[in-house]
Amino acid sequence: MRAVTLRSHGGPDVVVVEDVPRPRADGPDDVVVALKAAALNHLDLFVVRGLPGASPSFPHVLGADGAGVVEAVGPAVTRVKPGDRVLLNPGVSCQRCEYCLAGEQSLCETYRLLGEHLPGTFAEAVRVPQWSVYPAPPDVSWTDAAAFPLVHLTAWRMLATRAAVRPGERVLIWGIGGGVALAALGIARLLGATVLVTSSSDAKLARARELGAEVTLNHAAADVPREVRRLTGGRGVDVVVDSVGEATWERSLRMLAPGGRLVTCGATTGPRVETDVRRMFWYHHTLLGSTMGNAREFAAVLRLLGAGTLRPVVDSVVPLAEARGALERMASGAHFGKLVLDIAA
Numbered sequence: 001m002r003a004v005t006l007r008s009h010g011g012p013d014v015v016v017v018e019d020v021p022r023p024r025a026d027g028p029d030d031v032v033v034a035l036k037a038a039a040l041n042h043l044d045l046f047v048v049r050g051l052p053g054a055s056p057s058f059p060h061v062l063g064a065d066g067a068g069v070v071e072a073v074g075p076a077v078t079r080v081k082p083g084d085r086v087l088l089n090p091g092v093s094c095q096r097c098e099y100c101l102a103g104e105q106s107l108c109e110t111y112r113l114l115g116e117h118l119p120g121t122f123a124e125a126v127r128v129p130q131w132s133v134y135p136a137p138p139d140v141s142w143t144d145a146a147a148f149p150l151v152h153l154t155a156w157r158m159l160a161t162r163a164a165v166r167p168g169e170r171v172l173i174w175g176i177g178g179g180v181a182l183a184a185l186g187i188a189r190l191l192g193a194t195v196l197v198t199s200s201s202d203a204k205l206a207r208a209r210e211l212g213a214e215v216t217l218n219h220a221a222a223d224v225p226r227e228v229r230r231l232t233g234g235r236g237v238d239v240v241v242d243s244v245g246e247a248t249w250e251r252s253l254r255m256l257a258p259g260g261r262l263v264t265c266g267a268t269t270g271p272r273v274e275t276d277v278r279r280m281f282w283y284h285h286t287l288l289g290s291t292m293g294n295a296r297e298f299a300a301v302l303r304l305l306g307a308g309t310l311r312p313v314v315d316s317v318v319p320l321a322e323a324r325g326a327l328e329r330m331a332s333g334a335h336f337g338k339l340v341l342d343i344a345a
């Protein structure tokens with residue numbers, strides 16, 4: 001089958017499209033899904049570059065997000081049957097450890113992601129354990145079904161579970177345009193928050209306003225903490241969503257209101273940050289880490305997708321063979337929303 005693979009680490013130029021063996025449902029809980037669409041995540045760029053702790057065997061098939069039709073199932077599979085329209089939870093957990101048994105699958109001792117530790121979705125088919133497969137809501141396109149899972153699961157856990165955003169609170173999201181930031185905008189609005197977003201692009205800020213952001217700040221031009229103080233009467237915001245890391249961390253902490261929470265799921269500019277502990281204890285600030293989410297949270301966001309309450313923002317859709325160009329677009333930061341690969345085409 002055709003697949004987007006790595007044979008070494010580097011930039012997007014090391015990515016190739018080649019034929020690899022089609023997976024089979026050899027294990028009792030295996031499900032093979034014939035993919036119709038897959039979606040890119042920033043994770044893919046990190047995998048291309050090479051991540052500490054992840055040493056895939058080459059050729060390695062990229063891609064965490066995907067949706068398609070069940071092609072084959074192992075003998076113990078009860079959740080789905082061949083022909084079902086499904087989408088995938090990119091996180092694969094063991095189902096047996098202390099955390100899995102407590103329903104906290106993303107804390108699993110052997111938590112793995114499709115396309116990072118396991119063969120991924122940028123291919124005509126993927127093999128996953130049955131508990132990673134969920135019915136795709138009817139009336140949701142293949143594009144939306146593939147674009148939705150990873151970023152909405154991530155943003156839901158960050159805002160609804162970890163930061164526990166309440167109606168009327170102010171939430172600031174750095175760098176609107178990426179998939180998690182846009183999912184966070186939709187979810188923060190759904191939870192009743194007032195949303196402030198930043199970008200270095202006025203065009204992206206204008207689009208964020210159309211999606212419901214009430215305050216937009218160009219972080220290339222404005223002193224963001226000072227503007228936030230001015231706009232909130234000196235108070236600051238209740239929650240900051242910071243997946244940027246080194247470049248923004250200190251500013252994020254400076255604009256938190258008393259009792260505020262900083263929630264992070266990444267560090268795109270670097271992981272070593274400085275925290276003034278005096279401000280943290282005096283203002284009762286909380287720092288929250290978050291990665292992906294559990295099965296209950298996945299089911300929750302899928303219901304919202306099915307109801308039409310949440311929908312992914314899609315930047316563009318290209319054929320599987322043009323995955324490298326899509327990765328380059330993502331690396332450039334020019335995109336607004338999800339980049340999707342059309343595999344059925």
Ligand SMILES: [Zn+2]
Nearest residue numbers: 094097100108
């Ligand atoms: Zn586990």
